[in-house]
Amino acid sequence: MLKFETIITINPERFDVNKFPNSKKFSKVTQAALKPNDPTIQYLAINKKDLTKRDIYTAQQGDILICLMNTKIRLIGIVDRFCIVPNTFCVLRPKSISTNALYALLKTSSIQEQLYSEKKSITLKDVKAIMLPHEISPAKNIVLSSLSSNWQNALLDRASFQDIIDNTFNNLKHTFNLKLENILIFSDITKTTDSNCLGKKDFPTEGILFSDTEITDEPTSILLTRKLKDIQEFKVGIIHDEYNSVKVNQNLLKVNVNCEFLYEIGFDKDEYTSLIFSKYIAYYFLSTAGKNTLQQCLESTETDVLQTLKISRLKQILIPLCPNIRYVVEEIENQIYWRDAEKYSKQLDHSAVMFEEFETIITNLSATHEITYTVPTELYSAREYSLMLAQYLANTPLYNELSISVILESYLHYVIFERHHAIKWENEHIEFYSPNDSVEGDIIIVVKLFNQPLNIPRKSKVIFIEER
Structure with missing residues (x-):
């Protein structure tokens, strides 16, 4: 274990109000300036005459503030300008660690537990x-700096699930349209009260997968909500369906991708599975x-509370396909994955174990x-683990004199990496x-x-x- 003060300076600069003219305006930090799980600080602009006796510290870009006056989750922020800080905060200036790496450490559960107090405040001690x-x-x-940057970017980049999907399909090129009846095989609808049948309540609130874990096995089935108040309630899911064993009630529609038809029109059987096709169709829906498009397939009468997805109409709608369906699916899931702030928070908590694993591998x-x-x-x-290991090796004595290379999963993954992430690695000696x-x-x-x-x-x- 290492003492905290070996890597930081606490409250490095006291504020001397006499050094500034009366006309000077300041950026001041208040408790309301910090929010849980958000490193940005909302400063308060004040005049010199509005300063109080509590305003005793200054902070500069790259410093980190810890609020001493709240409970449970300790509020932490990264300073991006010169500012005045009251004594209800502690200013940390990194010495032998980067700002992002320090922020990452402070957000880990092991240090958050040390900062927790049943009282309303903690002290400098x-x-x-x-x-x-x-x-x-x-x-x-x-490595900690990279983890922290990913976590902060995921918190600040709040592009919605809907925006990610819409932007991807709006930018599709070289598409051709096919009727849904050629692409999908429709299962019969049976009215049943069997409690083992899947229904609308089983759908995920966001995303497309039903299973508790990622589906990797074939075959798969697509499930659609068939009865709904309006199209905004529409949901779609994918589930592993070996031996066609999944049963659904009358509120859902079960379909399977007609892979043989898609292979006949030119898709490579070795590259495209029913899961890839199913994901593409689910994301499009x-x-x-x-x-x-699905709105046109809804039917209802004056006495119906719910509208019904009419299968005869559904079969006739056109769906846009493109030569590289796998790329579209990867593009969507790549964007969703890198915006998962909770995942990065767990990685930060696991960082000490991860570093031990790196040393064992070495x-x-x-x-x-x-x-x-x-x-x-x-x-x-x-891939995430591989990139962090490569970064660790490239900055470890002796190993940093060797050439480090990473082979990504496939040519498609390599293309997506080059497009979205390569620029972040320009300064690393990794190929x-x-x-x-x-x-x-x-x-x-x-x-x-x-x-x-x-x-x-x-x-x-x-x-x-x-x-x-």
């Missing part, structure tokens, strides 16, 4: 007593364009040319490849999605990262 869960090496500093790698590590999917994707490339590197990390031939030099040490 409590802050000084904080013990860090691990030593902050340059490599850990950089949830888009505004899809809902507007130790094992010294004794062999090839190792495989399986990551817990409730915390990371294989990225698709599985089809001729790879170079002393240490090569492979994000393993499925078995495929790789062109890796014999002299390289290889780390395979796969999901549990």
Whole structure:
């Protein structure tokens, strides 16, 4: 355990009001300026005459503030300008750690527990007593900074699920339309009171998957709400449906993708599964364009409270397909995934264990040319873990003199990475490849999605990262 004061300076500058002219205006921090799980600070603009005896500290860009006066969740903010700080806050100035890495540490549950008090406030003594869960090496500093940046961006980038889907389908190019009756196989509707049948209440509030865990097995079925008050209540889900065993009540419609038809018109059987097709269709139905199309299929009478999705009309609607359906699905899910703030919060809490795992991998790698590590999917994707491991290695003494490379899951994943994330890695000495490339590197990390031939030099040490 490491003392907190070894990496920060507490309250580094006191405020001297006499150094400023009477006409000077200041940015001041109040307790209302900070919010839970939001690093941004809303400053109060005040005149010199409005300052109080409590306003005794100053802070500058890159400092971090901890509010001493609230309970349970300790409010923490990142300063982005010169400001006046009252004594109800503690100013932390990073010394041997970056601002983002320090913020990441303060948000972990281990330090939040140290800052918790059943009383209404904590003191400077409590802050000084904080013990860090691990030593902050340059490599850990950089990885923590990346984690913190991802978490903050996810908090601040609040693009909705609906916006992500709409933007993707609005920007589709090279589309062609097909009737739904050619793409889907419709199951018969049976009226049943069987309590084991799925109904509207079983749908997720957001997203498209029914299962508790990610669906990876074939075959899959698509379930649609058939009876609803208006189209905004429409929901769609995907569920693993081996042996066609899933039963639904009369409020839902069950369909399956006609994969053989799609393979006949040119889609590659080795690349496109019923799950990929199902996800594409489900996301389209949830888009505004899809809902507007489905609106035309609703039917009701004057006495009906609910409208019904009429199957004969549904079969005749046109749905836009494009040559690279997998890319569209990946594009949507990539955007949704990187906006998951709760996921990053869990990763921050797990950072101490993750660093221990990195050291174990490094130790094992010294004794062999090839190792495989399986990551817990409730915390990371294989790619996320691989990128952090690469970053850790690239900033660890001895290893930072070697060339580090990462092979992404597929050419498609490589293209999406280059489009959305590559710019963030420009300053890292790490090379990225698709599985089809001729790879170079002393240490090569492979994000393993499925078995495929790789062109890796014999002299390289290889780390395979796969999901549990």
